[in-house]
Amino acid sequence: MPGVSSRIKAADANAEEDLLPPYLSSLAVDGGGRGVYVETYGCQMNVADTEVVRALLKGANYAHVPTIDEADVVLLNTCAIREGAEGKIWDRLRQIRADKKKAAAGWRTRGEPAPPRGPVVGILGCMGERLKGKLLEEEALVDVVCGPDAYRALPRLLARAHAGQPALDVALSLDETYADVAPVREGSDGISAFVSIMRGCNNMCSYCIVPHTRGRERSRPAASIASEVAQLAADGYREVTLLGQNVNSYADSSDGTADAPPMREGFRPMVPPPKAGVRFAGLLEQLALAHPEMRFRFTSPHPKDFPDDLLYVIRDLPNACASLHIPAQSGSSKVLASMRRGYSRDAYLTLIDRVRELVPHVALSSDFISGFCGEDEEDHNLTLSLMEMVRFDRAFMFAYSMREKTHAHRRLEDDVPHDVKHRRLSEIIETFNAGARAANEAEVGRDHLVLIEGLSKKSDQEWVGRTDTNKKVVLAREPVLDATTGGAPVDVAVGDYVAVRVTQALSANTLRAQPLARTSIAQFEAGGVSANALRAQPLVVAPSSIGQYAAGGSHAAAGSY
Numbered sequence: 001m002p003g004v005s006s007r008i009k010a011a012d013a014n015a016e017e018d019l020l021p022p023y024l025s026s027l028a029v030d031g032g033g034r035g036v037y038v039e040t041y042g043c044q045m046n047v048a049d050t051e052v053v054r055a056l057l058k059g060a061n062y063a064h065v066p067t068i069d070e071a072d073v074v075l076l077n078t079c080a081i082r083e084g085a086e087g088k089i090w091d092r093l094r095q096i097r098a099d100k101k102k103a104a105a106g107w108r109t110r111g112e113p114a115p116p117r118g119p120v121v122g123i124l125g126c127m128g129e130r131l132k133g134k135l136l137e138e139e140a141l142v143d144v145v146c147g148p149d150a151y152r153a154l155p156r157l158l159a160r161a162h163a164g165q166p167a168l169d170v171a172l173s174l175d176e177t178y179a180d181v182a183p184v185r186e187g188s189d190g191i192s193a194f195v196s197i198m199r200g201c202n203n204m205c206s207y208c209i210v211p212h213t214r215g216r217e218r219s220r221p222a223a224s225i226a227s228e229v230a231q232l233a234a235d236g237y238r239e240v241t242l243l244g245q246n247v248n249s250y251a252d253s254s255d256g257t258a259d260a261p262p263m264r265e266g267f268r269p270m271v272p273p274p275k276a277g278v279r280f281a282g283l284l285e286q287l288a289l290a291h292p293e294m295r296f297r298f299t300s301p302h303p304k305d306f307p308d309d310l311l312y313v314i315r316d317l318p319n320a321c322a323s324l325h326i327p328a329q330s331g332s333s334k335v336l337a338s339m340r341r342g343y344s345r346d347a348y349l350t351l352i353d354r355v356r357e358l359v360p361h362v363a364l365s366s367d368f369i370s371g372f373c374g375e376d377e378e379d380h381n382l383t384l385s386l387m388e389m390v391r392f393d394r395a396f397m398f399a400y401s402m403r404e405k406t407h408a409h410r411r412l413e414d415d416v417p418h419d420v421k422h423r424r425l426s427e428i429i430e431t432f433n434a435g436a437r438a439a440n441e442a443e444v445g446r447d448h449l450v451l452i453e454g455l456s457k458k459s460d461q462e463w464v465g466r467t468d469t470n471k472k473v474v475l476a477r478e479p480v481l482d483a484t485t486g487g488a489p490v491d492v493a494v495g496d497y498v499a500v501r502v503t504q505a506l507s508a509n510t511l512r513a514q515p516l517a518r519t520s521i522a523q524f525e526a527g528g529v530s531a532n533a534l535r536a537q538p539l540v541v542a543p544s545s546i547g548q549y550a551a552g553g554s555h556a557a558a559g560s561y
């Protein structure tokens with residue numbers, strides 16, 4: 001194995017070159033059917049990126065394998081957003097090395113000429129981008145480092161690693177969107193898909209590493225998004241989540257050059273939005289109109305990009321889901337200013353009022369950070385009061401984790417003690433849970449349209465699905481009227497839309513409901529389902545059992561980022 005400094009030199013040199021080193025023939029870039037196993041950590045963007053990586057490697061003649069034991073290449077697609085996320089990856093890398101050693105032990109007895117090298121190990125994504133060459137240096141746990149804009153280089157990097165050289169490419173791009181790569185959705189349920197529409201972030205919130213690991217904002221041409229979604233619809237998918245670090249800042253500049261409309265009062269962008277032909281509201285409208293029986297969601301948005309135009313699309317099109325993630329981060333204007341969020345508490349609350357005025361049945365979710373630099377008890381109480389005022393249906397809540405390279409790391413002091421951060425986080429979670437449970441209690445007796453996702457983990461006699469407001473619903477697995485044909489009861493299947501009436505709030509995010517009829521988005525919207533179905537099936541409302549089923553709010557605390 002080469003020494004650390006030569007490993008880094010080789011890797012750095014590699015970052016500069018586009019061509020293969022002379023000792024590698026283009027044949028080496030061909031994976032030769034080698035097996036690749038990918039583990040994905042972090043947000044949905046990483047899940048979508050893994051699908052792009054699979055497609056690129058498949059094109060280079062690598063094969064996906066379902067277990068690490070069969071792998072010639074192990075790739076970890078990583079997250080760097082908090083220290084804890086990176087800690088998990090280091091633990092995993094050490095475990096992989098220990099397993100390699102265990103597998104190599106006894107090679108002499110087996111009559112092998114040398115210890116087997118084991119799989120090539122690569123780090124992809126944000127942690128690779130943040131730590132760059134350090135990953136190759138430290139403990140030599142990694143052979144390949146590839147940043148989020150360099151996935152096209154992976155076959156070349158792997159060829160180099162297979163020839164015994166460490167390899168690194170962490171160049172960020174101003175225009176890479178992988179628009180031409182058809183993602184390989186291995187292990188997908190065939191019902192819900194993620195579609196990346198933009199990458200990067202221009203906002204530079206003072207606590208956040210994302211702009212440093214994902215680079216500047218750039219959007220994929222609307223036409224390529226439309227054709228990917230059309231293919232998903234043809235393949236039977238029923239739900240698409242549009243993805244981007246700031247998904248609603250989407251601006252396709254490839255077709256048309258109109259100025260951005262003025263931003264909502266009280267919101268300020270870090271850099272002026274670009275000229276563009278299609279913006280987010282236009283894209284969502286175009287997709288939702290083209291596929292009226294497909295649901296559309298999006299994440300993760302920024303509060304500054306919720307113009308009325310976007311709210312009208314959500315109000316007027318039943319398949320543009322009325323479930324909006326509007327990350328607040330804090331309820332204190334002082335803290336929001338030092339976070340560089342570009343809005344105040346009042347501006348945020350005014351936005352929420354407008355959202356509820358235009359889309360009264362909307363479900364709202366948010367992100368909160370406890371214990372940011374300079375946050376005092378008064379600021380914290382302002383966050384709790386904002387949560388009580390808005391009453392979010394879902395929330396992702398985190399203790400502040402200082403990240404190197406950010407503005408906060410350079411200029412602010414991480415001065416809230418660990419135990420205070422965590423006490424405040426517990427209070428934030430409790431406040432969220434109280435609001436979400438109350439919101440779920442209020443659902444009892446209401447009708448919703450549920451997209452069936454699969455059988456319940458607890459019982460194969462129950463289905464699990466989601467409302468358009470993104471609440472999880474458990475319902476009995478029994479034949480229901482088929483409202484689409486007006487015919488006899490039918491068995492429900494995954495991917496069906498079923499009209500339900502809520503009978504019980506099971507937890508802060510889960511409801512139990514009585515199935516009424518199999519139907520469609522258009523039919524449910526036209527109101528042609530519940531009355532007929534109810535005549536056949538009288539409603540039985542169960543008493544609340546929230547205390548019994550609530551999992552202590554852990555889904556909220558853990559979040560999904």
Ligand code: SAM
Pocket residue numbers: 043081082207208209210245246300301302303327329367368369398399400401402403561
């Ligand atoms: N772009 C979205 C926005 O600004 O609203 C959020 C995307 S960010 C990748 C996901 C969430 O991670 C943030 O909303 C924030 O709550 C949390 N986060 C980011 N940096 C963090 C840090 N240094 N410590 C704790 N939480 C952090």
Ligand code: SF4
Pocket residue numbers: 201202203204205208209210211245246302
């Ligand atoms: Fe991070 Fe979101 Fe702020 Fe961008 S807008 S810097 S992704 S928190």
